[in-house]
Amino acid sequence: MLTIRPMIALSLIVMVLHLNAQTLPHLLNIWSEKNPIEKVYLHIDRENYYSGQDIWFKAYFIADFLPSYSSSSIYVELIDGKGNVKKREVFPVFLGVAQGQIGIDTTNTSGVYTIRAYSPVMLNQSNFLFTQRIKISGKKAEIISKSKVGKLHLDFFPEGGNFIEGLMNNVAFKANDENGVPVNVSVTIKNQRDEIVLQTESFHDGMGSFSILPKKGEQYYAIIGGQHYPLPLSTNKGINLQLKSFTGKIQFLIDQQGNDSVFKPSYMLGQMQNRVVFRQGFKADKTKFSGIIQTGSxxxxxxxxxxxxxxxxxxxxxxxxxxxxxxMLPAEITFDTLNTHKRMYNKFNLQLRDTVNGNFSISVTDADFENAQPREQNIYSWFLLNSDLKGYIHRPSWYFNNTSDSIEKALDLVMMTNGWRRFKWLDVANNIFPKTKIKDNGFIKLSGSATIGGTKKPFAEKELLLIISSKDTLNKTRRYTQILTTDAQGKFFIDSLVFYGNSNLLFSDVKGNNGRVIKVKLDGDSLMQSYEIPWNENWNDLPIKEEEEVLQEKMSLAYEQDLKNIDKTLETVTVTGKLKPRLKELDEYYTRGLFSGGIMARGIDLSQEGITGALNIFEFLQSRVPGIDVVKIDAYHVFYRKPVVLRVFNAQPGEKVPESVLGSVPNEMNLFLDEMPVSIEHLTTIPISNLAYMKIFPTFTGSAGGGGDGTIAVYTKKDFEVNKNIGPNFNMVSYRGYSISKEFYAADYSNLKTVNGREDNRLTLLWQQNLYINEVNAKIPIHFYNNDRTKTFKIVIEGVTNEGKLLMLETTVR
Known part of the structure; x- marks a missing residue:
């Protein structure tokens, strides 16, 4: 038993005792300020899937126990048991959160897969990326068999790292099979004379501990099932460290064997997340030290x-x-309506206490197709445990189920049998830290060089028009227009771009100078980079238990039945519906925010108008749109007047517009291209064949001064035929933007007419990822409709507040 001497209270303020001792915390804190430990956790909707389904997720980033805003992109990968990346998606990160989905291909076979997630800056310490095991049932359905327990591995961990003879040592042990799965064992410790020294057994998941007093010259070994496992060799030099945790404090005992000055304790440091949180010096005339470390704050x-x-x-x-x-963020779930019958309405409430400001996500799934036990890991276990330790920790969420003495003891065994390896103290002493090789790009970064077509002459110190347009017909994200400025060598750079899917980057001279073509060469792809990441070959080889094997059989049968239902439905389906008016459809498809709707606004379908004779949008306005005056001098001028009489005045360059044409010289109309302000010169360069929709506002609050002089908003086609229609002045480059985040389909059976003949066997009944709360004592209502078979709901709610508190609720109801 650990005997504690009179206690010495420790201050958590860093104490400066001498210059050398001050160096380590100083160096570590400086480095951690520049390189904070960033972590990411993914709340996924469940742990078991079919091939062809989507894995829905929400990602939470933290650093220094608070939400982290330093990363702009997250990479999410689906990896098979051999370490092959089967799917890789990239999503933007806004204010420390990201959301999306990763699709499981229909060709994926049954097996255990890994979801891996990281931001580029996390690759500077690639052993601490987020990983989550999932199971997939596919067309080539092979029941995931249990692995046989092979050769047993037994490792010993003397407390403090030293096995000192002549002193009482605490030694932890961990027993695993060849796959790294814990095995509970009974252990007999013998000496070299085959005498039994002690007998013990594992306490939890193959881990246990014992106390032993090594004698000089003796060697020790453990016996399990007739196999011998040697203990570390003892030494007569070094110190013995023993710790015991209590609520709000840690008792320590340090004992030195001998009086060798090399092994004389001088001071003690405590660090969390690469930041020193306390320092205690020791008197030089002692060999034994004891005291208390206050940890309550x-x-x-x-x-x-x-x-x-x-x-x-x-x-x-x-x-x-x-x-x-x-x-822990206090919260509870209360039910208003609970109905597990077919397609019935359910409502529950998320009840929070005090003022809460943060991001959260909710999943409701069919509990009969989930593991009976709580999830293997959750937001608590990942951020506080897994993300700081190397190696496999079996069912880490178990250590946060409650605060019983047995769980605390088991968690302390995890601490004794796993090591912290984010840095080495000897490297800190020598000011040698891992180099930061990868930095965050700040969303999508484009850089390159522009030259004048047909020459090698740089397009130097000029404005370059960039239009970003999606090539995906189903991508309804907006288009972007940017003005870039080149330097003396024709080089340009722009960052902080966010666009989605396969896109066209169209470059042109802003002024459209005499049909001059600009050739652009990009430096590289800042988003779709390939990184070399070490892979743990045994990670997906972990066996499943008997109850999990039964679940996999159930999943495979349900998957095959679901395929039959889909085929049957497709054979008999008849699609009916009411078509929207063309202009309404275009307005919903292209416009956003203040640009959408508008009672007085007029929309024009440019894709179906007879505009083949017009060189640009202003020539079209001259001949087709009453209510607008277009005046051409050395450039076009567009006015909106009441009443309007169309006048076109063709003047020589520099010639003033006659008073009879302009009257009282009204202000010109405001112009927008893809909802970004644009000049007439810019808009003139866009071939009219590349325009899809135009909207004219008599007044528009989105313009300067309220838009009383009229506003024209023009939209480029999202998927125009680039090879035919981009025009001679544009240089086009293909580029893949961020992965498109889809909208989760939540069935609505409030109207019985929506019920179709296909069976509803959804495994995820609700996935709500955009839950942002900023309220006092918030009560958030959650609604969903059941499917055709679920009798037990599994509800998981997770999230992070702006103050760094974590929400984790997991329950099943029937």
Whole structure:
């Protein structure tokens, strides 16, 4: 048993005792300020899927226990058991969150897969990326069989890292099979004379501990099932470190064997998330030290405690989990309507306490197609445990189910049998830190060079028009128009772009100078980069339990039945519906915000008008649109007057417009291209064959001064035939933007007419990812309709507040 001497209260304020001891915390804190540990967690809708389904997710980023806004992109991958990346998607990150889906191809076979997620800056420490195992049932349905327990691996971990003879040592052990899965064992410890020293057994998931007093010259080994496993060799040099955790404090005992000055403890450091949180110096005339480390004011998570000598050499180290529970956001689920009958309406409420400001996500799934136990990992276990430890931790969410003494003891065994390896103290002492090789690009970054067509002459110090338009007909995201400025070498750069799907980048001289063609060469793709990431070959080889095997059989049968229902429905389906008017359809498809709707606005379908004779949009306006005056001098001028008499005045360059034409010289109309302000010169360069829709507003609040002089909004085609219609002045480059985030389909059976003949066997009944709350004592109503077979609902709600509190609710109801 650990005996504690009179306690010494430790201050959490960093104490400066001498210059050398000050160096380590100073160097580490400076480095961590520049390179904070960023973590990402994915709340996915469930853990079991069919081939052909979507995996819905919401990603949460944190750093220094708060939401992190430093990353602009997240990469989400689906990886098979051999480490092959089967699917890779990239989504933008806004204010520390991202959302989307990753589709499972219908060709994917049954098996265990891994979801891996990361931002580029996380690859500077690639061993700490987010990973989540899922199971997929596919067309080539092979029941995932249980792996046989092969050769047993037994490892020993002396507390503090040293096995010191002549002193009482605490030793933890961990037993795993060849796949890394824990195996509970009974252990007999013997010495070299085959005498039994002690007997013990694992406490949880193959982990356990025992106390032993090694004798000089003796060797020890463990026996399990007739196999011998040697303990570490003891040494007569070094220090023995023992820690014991209590609520709000940690007791410590340090004992040195001998009086060698090299192993004389000089000070103790504690760090969390690469930041030193306390420092304690020791008197030089002692060999034993004991005391208390106050932890009640520390954030919850892994605390690394290290003992150093006067030359900053680590002598002993130990991890401790601090659980002050301040990270938990109090919440509960209450039901207003619970009905598990076919296609019936359900309503529950998320009840929060106090003021809550944060992002959250909700999933409701069929519990009969989920594992009976809680999820293997959740937002608590990932952010506070897995993300800081290397190696496999079996069912980490279990350690956050409650706060019983048995769970705390088991969690301490996790601390003793896993190591912190984000940095090495010797490297810190020598000011050697991992280099930051990858930096965040700030969303999509475009850089390159522009030259004048037919020459090698740079298009130098000029304005370059960039139009970004989607090639995907189903992508309803807006188009972008940007003005770039080249330098003396014709180079340009722009970042912070956000566009989606396969896109065309159209470059042109802003002034459309005499039909001059500009050739553009991009430097590279800043978004779809390929990174080399180490893969743990055993990660997907972890076996499943018998109850999980039964679930996989059930999933495979349900998948085959669902395929039959789809085929049957497709044979008999008849599509009917009322078509929307063409202009209304165009307005909904192209316009957003203030540009949409408008009682007095007039829309014009440019794709179906007879405009073949018009060179540009202004020639079309001259001949087709009453109510607008177009005057051409050295350039076009567009006016909106009441009453309007169309006048076209062709003048020589520099000639003034006669008073009889302009009258009182009204202000010109406001012009927008793809809802971005644009000049007449810019708009003149756009071939009219590339325009899809035009909208004319007598007044428009989105224009300067309220738009009382009239406004014209013009929209380029989203998927125009680039090879035919881009015009001679444009240089086109294909570019893949961010993956398109789809909208989750939530069935609505409020109207019985919507019921069709196909069976509704959805596994995910509700996925709500855009839940942002900023209220006091918020009560958030959640609605969904059941499918045709679910009798038990599994509800999971997770999220992060702006103060860094974590929400995790998981329950099943029937």
């Amino acid at each position: 520390l954030p919850s998570g892994i605390l690394q405690i290290t003992i150093f000598n006067i030359d900053n050499m680590p002598l002993a180290e130990r991890l401790v989990f601090v659980n002050n529970k301040e990270y």
